[in-house]
Amino acid sequence: MSNTYRVAIITDEKKIEITEKELKLPEGSQVLIKVDSCAICTLEQRIFNGVMKRYPFAGGHEASGTVVAVGSKVKSLKAGDKVAARLLTSCGECYYCRSGHENQCVISFIANIHEGVGGPGGFSEYMMIDAKALYKMADDLDLTYAALSEPLACCVHSINNADIELGDDVVVIGVGIMGAFHIQLAKLKGARVIACEVDEDRLEIARKMGADILINSKEVNAADKVKEFTDGRGADVVFCTAAIPQLAADSIQMTGKTGRVIMYSSFHPNKPVELNVNNVHSTEMNITGAVNANTRDFLAATRLLSYKMIDPSLLVSDIVPLENIEYAFEQAIDPKTYRIIVKM
Numbered sequence: 416m417s418n419t420y421r422v423a424i425i426t427d428e429k430k431i432e433i434t435e436k437e438l439k440l441p442e443g444s445q446v447l448i449k450v451d452s453c454a455i456c457t458l459e460q461r462i463f464n465g466v467m468k469r470y471p472f473a474g475g476h477e478a479s480g481t482v483v484a485v486g487s488k489v490k491s492l493k494a495g496d497k498v499a500a501r502l503l504t505s506c507g508e509c510y511y512c513r514s515g516h517e518n519q520c521v522i523s524f525i526a527n528i529h530e531g532v533g534g535p536g537g538f539s540e541y542m543m544i545d546a547k548a549l550y551k552m553a554d555d556l557d558l559t560y561a562a563l564s565e566p567l568a569c570c571v572h573s574i575n576n577a578d579i580e581l582g583d584d585v586v587v588i589g590v591g592i593m594g595a596f597h598i599q600l601a602k603l604k605g606a607r608v609i610a611c612e613v614d615e616d617r618l619e620i621a622r623k624m625g626a627d628i629l630i631n632s633k634e635v636n637a638a639d640k641v642k643e644f645t646d647g648r649g650a651d652v653v654f655c656t657a658a659i660p661q662l663a664a665d666s667i668q669m670t671g672k673t674g675r676v677i678m679y680s681s682f683h684p685n686k687p688v689e690l691n692v693n694n695v696h697s698t699e700m701n702i703t704g705a706v707n708a709n710t711r712d713f714l715a716a717t718r719l720l721s722y723k724m725i726d727p728s729l730l731v732s733d734i735v736p737l738e739n740i741e742y743a744f745e746q747a748i749d750p751k752t753y754r755i756i757v758k759m
Contacts, residue, residue: 416483422529422539423740423757425472428465431741436529436539441486444546448480448498451558452734453537454754456566457658457681463744466683473529475537475757476502479552479561488526489546497552499564499720500544501713502526502535512611518572518707532600532704538740540759550713553721559734559756560720563592563727565708566754568716570596573679573705574604575712581605586641587626588666589657590617592730592753593679597654598624599725606652608645616751620729638669649674656680664688672698679705734758 419435441447454477461467462474469739482496492498500707502511505512505520512520528536528543536542540648552561567615570593579585585606587597594610601608602625610621620630630640642649655663658680666692670676695702719725732752737759747755 421737422473422532422536423475423737424532424534425459425462425470425474426469428468429463429741429742430467431463433737433740436531438541439543441484441489441543443486444488445486445543446498446546446549447483447485448487448500448542448544449483449547450478450480450537450539450542450759452480452562452759453539453757454562454566455477455743455757458620460748461683461692464748467708469533471532473532473534473536473538475539476535477562477720477754478502478537478542479557479564480542481560481759482549483541485546492549492551497554497556497558497561498549499552499579499713499717500537500542501548501550501563501568501708501710502528502537502544503565503707505652511709514704518533518712523707536593536670538737538757540737544588550717552717556721556757559731559758560727561717562756563730563754564713564716566592567596567720567725567727568708568713569593569705570600570679571715571719572708572712573597573654573677574600576703576705577654577675577677579604579606579652582607582610583651584641584645584648586611586653586666586669587621588632588655588662589680590614590621590624591656594654594656595620595624595730596725596727598626599658601652601654603724609650611641617749623729632665638665645671648672651675653677654679658682660686660688667700667702670698670700672700674698674700675699675703676702678702681706684690730754731756
């Protein structure tokens with residue numbers, strides 16, 4: 416094993432540099448992992464595109480790898496274990512952490528895995544991580560798929576917020592990777608799933624994910640169609656997974672009495688929408704959000720992947736080596752792709 420390792424750092428808009436860092440051995444509760452895969456998420460795309468300016472930034476928070484060595488206090492992991500990393504930081508001391516909402520921690524996303532640079536740092540050959548942030552995966556699970564534990568965990572959190580019951584009519588707006596995961600998870604909860612999309616190829620993905628009804632929102636009024644399929648009631652649950660404010664308004668329109676609306680996507684630009692508060696009052700509609708994942712959501716995601724209860728194989732659009740990471744980012748910002756995986 417070399418004394419140094421490589422890490423990719425976004426240094427400016429559309430610029431990534433691969434630098435070398437000193438490789439150290441773990442101490443105490445630390446675990447050294449050899450990174451196998453790291454997926455490119457929306458956060459990293461926005462920093463790469465210059466929409467969010469956080470330079471320099473060691474990106475990559477959807478990572479998996481293999482344990483190389485453990486510190487003296489680590490009992491739960493050993494060399495050779497396959498792991499997924501929960502790289503959303505939480506202090507464990509603030510009000511939100513202590514009330515069971517560590518996904519709302521006041522220091523969330525403030526990370527510095529690699530010395531001298533901020534960011535979660537998954538686009539690297541090695542990472543030093545505290546044992547509590549690592550989740551053991553099944554030995555026979557492809558580490559490419561293990562890297563998708565984090566986005567799946569965020570969708571698990573969203574699904575749990577919706578309180579889906581058996582036989583519910585659930586609408587998923589948008590069939591990107593997050594929408595696709597919502598479809599699979601809602602089916603596991605026993606729902607009838609209606610997928611709304613404007614792209615026929617993505618509607619086909621929705622069908623393969625298990626969606627019962629497909630609506631092309633470009634050709635018909637989606638809210639009217641949802642009401643038609645639900646005997647005029649509207650849906651029990653609507654997930655808005657597309658980052659378009661108008662779709663947030665549409666999601667409220669297609670929700671029935673006592674229904675739940677989950678604003679899953681991070682809207683950009685953040686354009687407010689009108690809300691008929693009297694309608695919310697009279698229907699007892701519940702409008703809420705979902706962001707990040709708690710530790711229990713992450714555990715559930717790693718189990719679902721390890722047990723092969725969720726199949727992400729159709730949601731990996733390409734696998735690109737670290738040396739070609741700028742090309743990987745160019746692929747990732749293409750709206751037609753799902754996850755692009757960087758292999759170390």
